[in-house]
Amino acid sequence: MKIKQRRKLLTHFLIILFGLIMIYPLLWMLSASFKEDVEIFQSASLLPKNPTINNYIYGWKGVSGVSFGKFFINSFFLAIVSIIANILSCSMAAYAFSKLEFRFKNTLFAIMLVTLMLPFHVKLIPQYIVFSRIGWVNTYLPLLVPKFFATEGFFVFLLVQFMRGISNELLEAPRIDGAGTFRIYMQFIMPLSVPALVTVAIFTFIWTWNDFFSQMIYLSAPPTFTVSLALRMFVDATGESSWGALFAMSCLSLVPLLFIFIVFQRYLVEGIMLGSIKG
Amino acid sequence: MKKYKFNRPWEGYAFLTPWLLGFLLFTAIPMVLSLYFSFTQYDVVTSPKWVGLENYIELANDPRVHKSLQVTFTYVALGVPFQLIFALLLAVVFKNDIPGVRIYRAIYYLPSLFGGSVAVAILWRQLFNKEGVVNQLLSLVGIEGQNWIASPDTALYTLILLLIWQFGSPMVIFLGGLKQISPDYYEAAEIDGASKVGTFFHITLPLLTPMVFFNIVMTIINAFQAFTPSYIISGGTGAPVDSTLFYTLYLYIKGFQHFSMGYASALAWVLLIIIAIITAIMFLLARKWVYYDE
Incomplete structure (x- = not known):
């Protein structure tokens, strides 16, 4: 003993x-x-x-005359719109894949799974060229509009996994009562999927918050900068002379992530597992 | 399982419309275009000029491509195995309900949460500086450390360390897998008098192979695309002497600093092919060692 x-x-x-x-x-x-x-x-x-x-x-005074407050607002704005876009578009696709019947469903689902593994670099350059042609560079549109079209396949996959677990018997009762496909989505699928939707929201937040590459490509005017870009500019602007301020802002930049993590830990962990377990 | 068959055929497509449009507009068409660009010379200002295989031939002879592939493969080959071994070991430790396990797990997960951020990349740059914390700690035991970031021999290893440090998220996936293993197996092993190590290698590990496989595939795919740490730590150049020149960083430099969009597209397609080949090999090998409990 x-x-x-x-x-x-x-x-x-x-x-x-x-x-x-x-x-x-x-x-x-x-x-x-x-x-x-x-x-x-x-x-x-x-x-x-x-x-x-x-x-x-x-x-906090920031760089190029723009305060860090503005950078935080920009990052939050991007994160919140991305969350709404992903929840709407990915849940619709997931509902179709998990509960509806239509032709070529399995083929399309397989295509969706393959897109999960594609390096985004193969689409990056044409996207950039088109977005710059239509004048979207230096706006948030290139970062936000695609998200309304369920381009984050990982979340579609995650929600499909979850919605498959919602029993069909449960959906049959409202169907017999005459509820349409859309009403079942709104009144049953969405409320029942809240745990998975929370997971999608959390991951969207973390990824948008930590994103650097696409933000750097599309945003070059300091007032549009996000926290990530501002930190990078801060390093360039002050060199290595004011580490203290740099670390202070770095710490602040991690606070929202920490907050989300503490509050929603359970959803985060369950989401990671849901995304990995073979369905 | 019974399929829910009461919707009209078009309704499925109605719900799939955003995804279908997104797939066409933001994936399929861009991919076709970038394949086309990869056979052209294109600087965005003038229209693309067809050059056939020239970009690919140039790429095959470009010493910076060779260097960046070497850097990226080293990063993946050293970073991924260590990350997954740590993840597995700690998942086994945290599987049991020891007191305080929730807090321990949370702390070990933190680096994964923060790891991809610019803030942590900046921190890393300071940690391994000449006057950085690592050297301050080394000097306590009488070792005078070098500038790890500025030395071409060590710079890449600081990035590999940063990758390994983020073992929390595969750890959580392993934990999920461990929880699914039926306790019956362990009871049977105990009755047979199996040792702990034996139980791990003969029961836990085989039953966990689907998770191990999933983690290997996803970690490798992600590691090949890592960008932020290399960009921030090297100041966007891959310095010192290209020792941290990740493949994606070189692609960025070619495409968005030199505006050689054709060349950068060829680089992107080579990356796709490399990832596809590696993934295919892993799936083929998986038949030999991944165990699916039917």
Whole structure:
């Protein structure tokens, strides 16, 4: 019994130690954001000697005369519209694939699965050329409009997996009562799919928030910048001279992700599993 | 399972319309166009000029393509296995309901949540700097570290470390798989007096192979397309001396800095072919080792 307990304690000790090593860089960045610039390069300690919030005040002023507040609004705007677009378009496609009957369904579903594995680079250049021809560069349209067309196949797949689990018997009763295909979608499929839709919303948020590549390609005017782009510009503009402010804004940029993670952890974990389990 | 057969045929297509349009407008047509561009010389300003296989021939002889392929393959070949091994080991540890397991799992998942962000790439750049935290810690034990980011011998390894650090999301997938394994198997193993290690290799691992396979495929596909860390850490150039020049970064440089859209399209199609071949090989090999519990 004693040996067993000692082994348990050792397990805990190792898990905690290794966990601390893992998140040490993040904790260090958090503490550096409250340090004075000179101190950042002098100590690996997690406790600032003279804690200051100057980094946040200086950093919040932003770059090129645009404050970080604006960058946060831009990022939130993109994330929220993307969430709405993905929920609407992906749930419609998933409803068709999981519950409706039509010709070529299996072929189309197979095509959808293949698009999941395509590197987006093969569509990137023509998309960019078309979007720049119609004057959409430096607007959010190239980043948002495709999402209204269920282009994020992963979410279609995830919702198909979930909706397949909704029993057909349950849908038969309203059908006998005369409810149409559309009403069943609105009044039964959507409410029953809320857990999966929350997962879609969370992942959309995280991916949009962390996105850098497509935002960089389509946005070049600082007032349209997102948090990701602003951080990159901040590095370029200040060089390596104001690490404190840079870390302060970096930390702030992670806060929404952390918040989502803490509040919706369950959905996130279930979503990852749902997306991976073979249907 | 009984199929729900009461809708009119057109209704399925009605609900599928956004996806169908999206597939045509944003996937199928762009793919055809980019295949066409890959056989042309195209700088966006003047119209594309047909050059046949010239881009592909140039690409095959481009030392920076060779370098970027070498960098990307090293990144995938070292990063993915270590990431998945850590993910599997910790999933096994966290499978049991030890006290505090939820908090542990959350902490181990955090790097996956943040890992793709610009903020973490910036942090990484500082960590491995000459005066960075890593060297500060090394100096405590009397080692004087170099500038890991600026040295062509080590820069790529800092990026590989960043990839491995994000083992949380495959870990969660493994956890999901472990939870599905029926406890009956373990009871039987215990009655037969199997050791813990033996149980892992003869029961857990075989039953988990579908998850292992899924993780390998997805992690490799994603790793081939990694971009942000290489761009931020190298300042968008692949420096030092192209040692962090990811294939996608080179594609970006060609397409969006040199505006060689034809060449960049050829690069994109080569990437597609590489990923397709690797995926096909993995699916073929899967028959030999992936175990599906029917």
